[in-house]
Amino acid sequence: MVKIGLEIHGYLLTKEKLFCKCLSVHGKKYTEPNINICPICTGQPGSKPLLPNEEAVKKLIQIALVLKCTINKSVFWQRKHYSWPDLPKGFQSTVSGPYAIPNGVNGKFMEIRIRECHLEEDPAAWNPLTGEIDYNRSGAPLVEIVTEPDFKSSEEVIDWIKNLIAALGYVKAIDKQSGIKADVNVSIKGGKKIELKNINSTRKIKEAIEIEIARQKKDIPKEEQTRMYDENDRVTKLMRTKENAIDYRFIKEVDLPYLNVDLKLINDLKKQIPELPQERLKRIIKDYKIDKKTASILTKEIEIVDLFEKVCKKVGVKLALIWVLQEFLSVVNYNKMSVSDFNINPEHFIELLQAIKDNKITESKAQEILRKWVPDSFSPKDEINKNIKISKEELNKFIEQAIKENPKAVEDYKKGFKGAINFLVGSVMKNSNKRADFKLTKEMLEKKLK
Numbered sequence: 001m002v003k004i005g006l007e008i009h010g011y012l013l014t015k016e017k018l019f020c021k022c023l024s025v026h027g028k029k030y031t032e033p034n035i036n037i038c039p040i041c042t043g044q045p046g047s048k049p050l051l052p053n054e055e056a057v058k059k060l061i062q063i064a065l066v067l068k069c070t071i072n073k074s075v076f077w078q079r080k081h082y083s084w085p086d087l088p089k090g091f092q093s094t095v096s097g098p099y100a101i102p103n104g105v106n107g108k109f110m111e112i113r114i115r116e117c118h119l120e121e122d123p124a125a126w127n128p129l130t131g132e133i134d135y136n137r138s139g140a141p142l143v144e145i146v147t148e149p150d151f152k153s154s155e156e157v158i159d160w161i162k163n164l165i166a167a168l169g170y171v172k173a174i175d176k177q178s179g180i181k182a183d184v185n186v187s188i189k190g191g192k193k194i195e196l197k198n199i200n201s202t203r204k205i206k207e208a209i210e211i212e213i214a215r216q217k218k219d220i221p222k223e224e225q226t227r228m229y230d231e232n233d234r235v236t237k238l239m240r241t242k243e244n245a246i247d248y249r250f251i252k253e254v255d256l257p258y259l260n261v262d263l264k265l266i267n268d269l270k271k272q273i274p275e276l277p278q279e280r281l282k283r284i285i286k287d288y289k290i291d292k293k294t295a296s297i298l299t300k301e302i303e304i305v306d307l308f309e310k311v312c313k314k315v316g317v318k319l320a321l322i323w324v325l326q327e328f329l330s331v332v333n334y335n336k337m338s339v340s341d342f343n344i345n346p347e348h349f350i351e352l353l354q355a356i357k358d359n360k361i362t363e364s365k366a367q368e369i370l371r372k373w374v375p376d377s378f379s380p381k382d383e384i385n386k387n388i389k390i391s392k393e394e395l396n397k398f399i400e401q402a403i404k405e406n407p408k409a410v411e412d413y414k415k416g417f418k419g420a421i422n423f424l425v426g427s428v429m430k431n432s433n434k435r436a437d438f439k440l441t442k443e444m445l446e447k448k449l450k
Contacts, residue, residue: 002213004157005149007183008164009142010174011122012059017041017139018121019049019093019256026122026137026178033134041139043088048255052119056141059173060119061261061269063143064104066167066276067114073261075101075118077253082246085133086126094120095259096144097250103259109167110160110278113148119259120144143174149185149193154209157184158202166277170302177338186212191220196227196236204231212236280305288317297325303339304329310346315353323353327370335374348377355384362389364434390435392444395428398436399444402427413449421445 017024020040039047064071078100079091095103095118107114124138145164151157161180168174182205184196196212199205208229215236224242229235240246275283277299284295284305298305304324312320328349332339352369355361365387369380390398402424403410409427412420421442428441 001189002152003149003185003187004151004153004209005185006145006147006151006157006161007185008145008147008161009181010145010168011178012056012119012141012143013172013175014053014055014059014141016053016055018053018056018119018141019051019139021050022139024137024140026140026175033132033136035136037135037138041088042135043090049093052256052259053141056119057259057261058265058269059141059171060103060117060143061266062171062273063145063168063173064107064117065266065270065273066171066173067104067107067109067117067145069104069107069114069117071104071261071266072101073263073266075103075259077256077259078250079253080120081249081251084123084126085131086123086138088124088135088138092121092123093253093256094118096120097248099250110163112150112160115146115148117143117145149187154206154213157209158206161202161205163277166300170274170276171272184209184212186216188213188216188220191216192222192224194221194225194227194236196229197239199229204229207231207234208236274302288312290317290321294321294325301339303342307344307346307349311349311353314350315357319353319357323349323370327367331371331374337375341375342373343376344373345377348373348379351384352380355380360384360389361387362434362437364429364438365389368434387433387435389437390432392440395432395436395441395444398428398432399424399441399448401431402445403448410449421449 011024011026014024016022017036020038022038022041023036025036040049061071075095077093077095078097080094080097081091083090095101096116100118102116102118104117105115107117120142122137122140122142125134125136126132151160161182165174165176165180169176174180179200181198181200184199184205185193186196186209187193194212194216196208199208211229211234212227226239226241227236228239230237281292281295281299284290284298285292288295290298298308307328308320308324311324328344329339332342352366356363356366361384365383369383372378372383406424406427409420409423413424424445425438425441428436428445429438
């Protein structure tokens with residue numbers, strides 16, 4: 001029997017750091033080191049923390065509500081001491097530790113029990129090979145979510161994490177682009193608990209769990225250990241045992257007052273939580289008669305499903321699905337951006353799709369307009385009026401032109417190379433500025449070439 005528990009860290013989606021006014025930047029948001037720093041987040045002598053970032057506290061409460069935790073209304077900060085170069089103060093300010101009262105406790109998400117979730121600050125980024133330290137992320141607000149050891153397999157863990165990230169994305173609580181870090185606790189029947197530290201992707205989490213389970217089955221652990229996952233060698237390596245574990249010397253943070261949260265704030269934040277992915281998935285399948293696989297893609301991000309629901313009410317499910325899930329997401333992926341990076345007004349999308357539905361413009365021209373909506377959409381009315389689909393009579397002229405200008409393609413088609421007609425269709429599309437209907441063009445060309 002296998003037992004797996006998680007300790008997940010995620011960056012809260014805030015503008016500023018936890019105890020100072022510096023921009024909270026991490027992950028891929030910056031390239032230049034040490035530009036968002038001040039005496040507070042670099043631990044300069046005499047500097048004192050400001051009161052905790054209100055935005056971070058609210059995000060933390062929303063996470064606790066999503067996880068169905070009991071929220072403790074008064075908690076105190078602790079200092080977690082260790083002497084690594086990434087911790088400029090020599091300690092981390094956190095709502096955790098042996099005697100701490102976490103922000104949220106005793107929750108449940110997708111049948112997995114949540115022991116606690118709490119707020120803390122991030123250390124700096126330290127490169128032990130070069131000795132370089134980047135303080136840009138030092139002091140950024142983090143949430144830590146601790147589960148009970150309720151997982152039984154790596155597949156179950158990964159599915160749960162993906163659903164957790166999707167749910168927290170709905171309340172815009174964590175920065176998904178910066179990813180998550182996880183400590184994974186693994187034990188098999190008859191063995192001691194092994195902690196795998198600082199794994200930073202779902203792929204690595206899955207690999208590390210499977211490799212560690214296989215290792216433990218060969219050699220049942222007789223003592224608790226902390227290990228690291230080496231993805232190059234595909235092994236877990238010993239860092240320390242319980243006997244030589246770090247003593248963090250937790251003490252109460254003297255520079256910070258109790259963090260008090262009133263019931264009104266909790267109730268106000270609860271009202272702001274939207275319908276979450278699991279519930280929305282069931283409703284989408286029922287309301288729009290969509291298969292589960294498609295509905296799962298739709299509900300993965302709130303921006304996608306919101307756009308779909310608003311658009312499909314005006315233009316129908318089939319057209320909305322094609323243009324939201326295929327055309328729009330292809331533009332997102334091509335530009336290597338996330339959905340949240342785009343500012344798409346649903347009314348603009350409805351105008352565009354209605355023009356297709358009314359046979360005013362071709363799908364090719366609509367795709368061209370859609371690609372111009374990076375990153376902000378605009379009303380397509382002017383573009384539509386300038387690019388009205390050509391009549392059958394006009395199309396015939398472009399077809400005659402294509403045949404005249406491309407005798408080799410015509411000859412190849414008549415010799416049996418059926419693919420040659422695509423070249424002729426492309427010529428018509430180019431000369432007509434994509435105002436020709438693709439399907440009709442192909443039909444008329446085939447008929448004429450016979």
